Amino acid sequence: MRKFMFFLLFLLVFLVGGAGAAEKEMKVGFIYVSPVGDAGWSYAHEQARLAVAAMPGVKTTYVEAVKEGPDSERVMLNMARKGYDLIFATSYGYMDPMLKVAKQFPKTVFMHCSGFKRAKNMGTYFGRIYQARYLSGIVAGSMTKSNILGYVAAFPIPEVIRGINAFTLGAQSVNPAVQVRVVWTKTWYDPATEKEAAKSLLDVGADVITQHQDSPAAQEAAEERGAYSIGYDSDMSRFAPKGHLTDPIWNWAPLYKKLVEEVRQGTWKSQSLWPGLAEGIVGLSPFGAVVPQEVRNRVSVAKNSIIAGKMKVFAGPIKDQKGTVRIAKGAAASDKELLGMTWFVKGVVGTTE
Amino acid sequence: MSPDILVPLLAAAVQSGTPILYATLGEIVTEKAGVLNLGVEGIMMMGALGGFLFSMYTGSPTMGFVAGGLFGALIAGIHGLVCLVFQGNQVVSGLALTILGSNLANYLGTPHVGHSAPGFGLLPVPYLSKIPILGRVFFMHDMLVYVSYFIPLLVWIFLRYTRWGLGLRAVGENPEAGSAAGLGVMAHRWAGVLAGGFLGGLGGAYLSLAYTHLWTNGLTAGRGWIAVALVIFAFWRPGRAVLGAYLFGGVMAFQLRLQATGTNLPSSLLLMLPYALTVVVLVLSSWKAKGGDAPAVLGVNFEPSE
């Protein structure tokens, strides 16, 4: 009896599947490390996927909350076997599994976000959100009165540390006395803890709160105490109508659409892409009403400077927390140094563990 | 520790402990009736989601809060059905409930992640909030925290002085005798399960309506399990539940504050504090208890003889 049921189900699936395979179109797959609705990292990628899905002749799909490791390998294999042309994997831990799958499916193009291993049919990409963080730091440094800035952060991985450093450097560029205090929540999804972390920072005197989390809970805490706040990933102004300053945000759509076109035209090559402000992949959300014109001008100047290539965020001399010079005067941090950043700049109070 | 740090910490302990307090009190009522419900985490999650959705759609956080309780009771009702009617193993059913409730809440709540719902804001109590130290610690919170001050008292009165409460305890201690005396064992156990679920749901709704005004996947983050542990720490007494909840809330807030003051200790180790503390506290309680106020037939299904 069971075998018959099985057979019936198979038949059904075959028929359904067959109906769909009518015309040839581009199939693009996305793998997310967290649920899409987190209003954070994966959400930003999802917004871009929707933009890609709107392109003519392109079909997209995604699988969310895929654990790094063998699970991700399986999902990518599944996609590749189903004849997907282009697959995006949006977390560092997908790197090795993706490489394995890429070797087995040379006709499929694989793009890995935030990694460094490549192959003939596998490239890497990332975004210089730290540039936007720097700009947000300028705003924070200008607006603070207590000179203590609070940073609610999830995990001490390089991009978070890099963001904290960039933010600090930005703030110090307008206010050298400023101090950035970091509290690690060790979670991407616990708004209650994130809020508590923000409160603990407010209790030690921070009057600007920013975060590297996936929810606006920290903003809520700041708003309740009448402090300023800077969000992340998307426009979070509605959570802190009075105290909202700005948010560093992602804008993956232009990059994704470009890559899809390249694969479609056959012009795609494997390379390490790391676009930033200049290409519009990262940016700042609109300023809150409380930000004075003078500060907005400062940000504009810095932004144009970065876009023109005249200024680099991590230009020396930069000392770490212990006072050791990590980036010499006149030099700028290389991409490699940036990608592997595990130390805090002077002015940050907190550990990297 | 200077009062500048201590007082906000105590205030944070109260607020952080409140959702756990609601859930712990609920589980006490359930266990007093002799039913073990390990599904508190799932109940809190559904309570959080239900409360959030209702508040969003009706615009009234109060309705949301009550709805959260009802959602919690509904989920607990499944446990009642499986264990009280179908004689399923209570431990396993509770675990299944946690898995179901948590995932169901995540699934149904997916379209609403990152949204905000009308919630409860800061409501300092007039006059009382001006008292030095105590004012900040107890009277500068939101409405739901103040409500939570009354619940332990209500539970205590219920269990000690009302007929239903006494009957509930009786069936938790000796259901055979209770049945012989004409007490509806099932009716009282159902009451315990549903009431416990309601309070647990309120605790969950607190997280999405007052502590934050948000919904995300996994909002409760294991607090339901802490509540189950605290029931034992509290010796099944409402008064001690308050102490336990605030203690645990305090430790959670403490490790964050320790970071904010610039410690060099690795945060992973600091995060272990609440859980390690729970084990220590549990061990000490069990050791000293010699039974304590544990209901005699906790976890054992009552088999109907007809």
Added chain:
Amino acid sequence: MLAIKITKKQEFSIWNSCFLFLAALAVSLGISAVLLMMHGKSPLEGVGLLFKGAFGSPWAMEESLVKAIPIFLCSLGVATTFRLQIWNIGAEGQFALGAVGATWLALLYPDLPAFLLLPLMFLISLAAGGVWGFIPAVLKIRLRANEIIVTLMLNYIGILFLEYLVYGPWKDPVSFGFPMTTQFSAGAIVGTIGDTKINWGIVLCLAFGLFVWIMLRYSRVGYELKASGENVKAARYAGLPYDRLVLSVMIFSGALAGCAGFLEVSANLNRLQPSIIVGYGYTAIVVAWLARLNPLFIGVASFLLAGLKVGVENIQLELQVPAAFGGIMEGLILLTVLAGGFFTQYDIAIGRKG
């Protein structure tokens, strides 16, 4: 007046249990189909994709089998403690400790040849997991601490310990600061069987499964387990070594979960990172219960639940269903089986009462 007479059944029938399981599965699928409809997806298509993704092709079967290995091992251990009515919720933490132990050795002696390193890693993982099972056991027998809570708290502590190691002392110097250890040397990797993805850990599964089966059926310990599980007081009175049994099953259970951890980092991931924690410890409990604590059925149920997890990815891929869907099905299946157990354990007679 209508009266329902309920009496406990005297015998236990395997066919009843199988039928019950299938019926529970059907009910769960039905409810899940309704959920799919609520999200605007075709339920029939969804269920079809689930099966196809889990068992519908040779590679799907392979994937399900690979995923079944850690579930099986954890479940076997947990089932052993359940026989004694000891509720080990700590397989997750024991799994983590086993992985940590194996990693420690792999990092310490990367140049040892596989035939030396792998058995050592295996043994260390058993020891590490065993210790994590020992702690709640000793707290229970000496201080009457409730093992449900202790094992649960140790889960959190064990996982945090793992995180501490990969963010701190064991962090890979070439992985740009991401929380993971260096890749294991070739000697530390458990290989796969031939061309398939199935690693040699499956042999361990068979060995342990057989061991438990024999132990339960033919050894004195097995008898003592069953007797003590029925009634602790009576068993103690009869002189059965309850305390010793508690220690043994908890250490054994922890060791098995630890072994699962070793296999995961060695065979599947080739390094230690926090993402190995996917909830096998909790699924193990579901499986153990579904399988009525029987090693053979545990094998079947592990495969089915692993298939469920793998199949859900397929539904996600094709229908964009949220990831939580799989967990809902797990919970539903367990609850329906629990409820359905009523019908296999009791005779129900409906008659008239005067």
